Amino acid sequence: MRSSHQAEFADFFDLASPRLLAAAWMLTGEQAAAEDLAQEALARTYARWSSVRTGQPLAFARRVMVNLHTDTWRKRRREVLTDELPEGDAQVGPHLDPQTVDLVRALRRLAPRERECVVLRHYLDLSEKQTAEALGISVGSVKNYTMKGLRGLRAQLLEGETTHV
Template sequence: MRRSDEQAYVDFVTASRPTLHAYAWLLTADAHGAEDLLQETFVRMYVQWRRVSSGQPLAYARRVMSNLHTDRWRKGRRERLTDEVPETAYRSSEETAGVDVVRALQQLSPRERECVVLRHYLDLSEKDTAATLGVSVGAVKSYTSKGLAALRPLLREERHV
């Protein structure tokens, strides 16, 4: 990579890191998983930097991150057996009273979560969200509507309304 391209890449990473990290965290709800997702996105961006730098690199990075997240979700869908028994078999009313947005987002399907986060957290248009996820605008509307409908009862508590 040429020195000027490398400096442009470093500038891009510096400027976009907070936004992309927040997006990754909202997708995964796990600090370590978000950091891994962010790092892998930046690695893939570096490899393709010459091709993407002239267009919209932030949109490309969001698309890469969404695809990586979907790939990880698909691989992790298998049942996992463990030797450990959970400490509690139920949730107390105190735990359910502490529902927050990130936990509520984890109740959504990965595609619904991506649409809700892109549309309402990153404030992308339906068209930009569709381009980022590689789906139609109608699919974005449908996933967003279903996601918001599922979030409403979860966030119905007084402090979230």
């Protein structure tokens, strides 16, 4: 890769990495997993930089990140899931306000596809069409998963409010 392309990627990295890392954290709910996910997405974007740089590199990196996340949860689908969180839950993020921590915990309890749709639509502000393209599903599926995900989040967050009152 030529040095001008490397400089372009460095600029892209500086602009895109905080946003990708935050989205990855919302998808995974774990700081270390989010860092790995964002790093892998950026590494794969760098590997294809000569062809990606003239298009929409952020969209490409985001798509790579979502695909990697989807591959991860598909591989773990056979694991036994539990509603119980570990004590102290240090995976959520050490220096965050309680509302953000509650939101990420609630996101972690959603089905993976629901979580992806909610994060892409409402955190990354993608349109339904962009979300469908990023996930490789139909717009109708995006609407359905997003509706179910938001309903689940509301129920969990309202339940949390009533138990703290």
